[in-house]
Amino acid sequence: MAKAKLQAPKGVSEYVPPRSRAFEFVRDCLINPARKAGYQLIELPVFEDTELFTRGVGESTDVVSKEMYTFEDRGGRSITLRPEGTAGVMRAVIEHGLDRGQLPAKLWYSGAFFRAERPQAGRYRQFYQVGIEAIGLDDPAIDAEVIAIADAGFKAIGLSKYRLDITSLGDAQSRSAHRVDLVKFIATLDLDEATKARAELNPLRLFDDKRSEIAQAMQGAPLLMDYLSDASRAHFEKVKEYLDALGISWTLNPRMVRGLDYYTGTTFEFVHELLGAQSGIGGGGRYDGLMAELGGQELSGIGFGLGVDRALLAAEAESLIESDDFVSDLFIIPLGELAKRTSLEIAAQLRKLGKTVEIAFGDRALKGAMKAADKSGAKYVIVLGDSEITSGSVELKEMKSGITSSVTIDSLITALSK
């Protein structure tokens, strides 16, 4: 194409019809379980003070060190397009005193997030997540419920070819004991400079390296799971027990690593089998130090982020998406100027009563309009001309059967509701 042609910025996900319908469906499936569990909407800005993320997410993470969209606003403040949801929710909870009321505070959100990465299948620079956060309760039962809510979302879509990985990162005590031994172990490995630097920032990251020589070398590394304090272990055992009781199958993955520094205790990840390299469709965990880190009270929290784009990709990979699940109740074809006006009135009436109504504007040939009606998937069609308006009755055609019946315009609503 010519270079003057405008196009979307690199690596963003866009959803246009008809696929946008599937996107909407997937997103709603992921949101509804949270609503049913008493979580309430929190709608936040897509940009925040950069410091929120450097402090909240952690400077050692790739997300913060090289993937943030950061810029200066006109007042010279450093602003960043949100790369994830939890930090912003914590900020708002503290700012609005939601942590002073009934606990836990249970919130859900849905929207766009941004990371300046090299795009690939299932990884976009602007992507969509649905997330929840439960703040102020460290009962293992809520860990299980949070996981169950995510699972219910995926199941509502119809997904089945995925697994749930869980582990516990323990409390601060558990982690520092493990870290000492892990660092010692890593020091015995022969690593390139970049990997060494990464290990220094967060040695756990090496567990997630996909290069086979690294994975092999890490086989004998000490596992955090073996360093859990009694309290952390007991908490984690309970979580597993509750998941079993819920009939949610899980896989213990002691090598699982999450990319954000705030995670503690229970962490989990949903991995889909049919996706490419970016197979994580959702994940989350506890973040018991985050509130305090951001200047709030010492409150624990747990939450998840689910990838809407990836869940859609997964649904398509499992052939779950029906191409035409949207249908209008009625399609009106007006013939002439008066009919056009009357159509608008009829449509407005019926829409007020809850019907989905489309009108074929543009004075096209009747055959073309019928074709458009057919394509739209409308259940019924009426042709509205002068004779119909004067007589007050129309031929209501049921598209599927082709049968028409004569009904008065005033009784359309009852005819459509049959």
Next chain:
RNA sequence: GUGGGCGUAGCUCAGCUGGUAGAGCACUCGGUUGUGGUCCGAGAUGUCGCGGGUUCGAGCCCCGUCGCUCACCCCA
């Protein structure tokens, strides 16, 4: 940041050892004066990503460039 693949109509793609573009789908109109799906006919749509080079001649070969895509690092 690193590596591979690919750029031809709105979409999916074909285009032979170089001879200045084609199919299917979709779209519009007609066959059928105010009733869709099938069928038949007609029509519209391209600076072959862009720039340069080789050649009598480039969609095809060469160089550059931009874009897309997949993978690595990492993540939803």
